[in-house]
Amino acid sequence: MNxxxxxCRGRRDQGMEAWPGAGAPAVLRIESVREVGNWxxxxxxxxxxxxxxxxxxxxxxxxxxxxxxxxxxx
Numbered sequence: 001m002n003x004x005x006x007x008c009r010g011r012r013d014q015g016m017e018a019w020p021g022a023g024a025p026a027v028l029r030i031e032s033v034r035e036v037g038n039w040x041x042x043x044x045x046x047x048x049x050x051x052x053x054x055x056x057x058x059x060x061x062x063x064x065x066x067x068x069x070x071x072x073x074x
């Protein structure tokens with residue numbers, strides 16, 4: 001839902017769901033990860049989607065959000 005590639009961002013900007021698309025697997029999962037310089041990570045998903053760079057800053061923000069959410073449910 002938070003994919004950073006141009007295709008998914010464009011779909012969200014048009015009010016459409018970014019995932020699942022036609023023929024998407026029932027469960028989305030990461031197949032491989034590669035570091036992109038000092039910028040962050042690039043994931044290849046099991047739907048063969050592999051564009052977008054997830055910056056370290058964005059990944060930290062998402063982790064902090066999950067940590068805060070989990071703390072509120074204790």
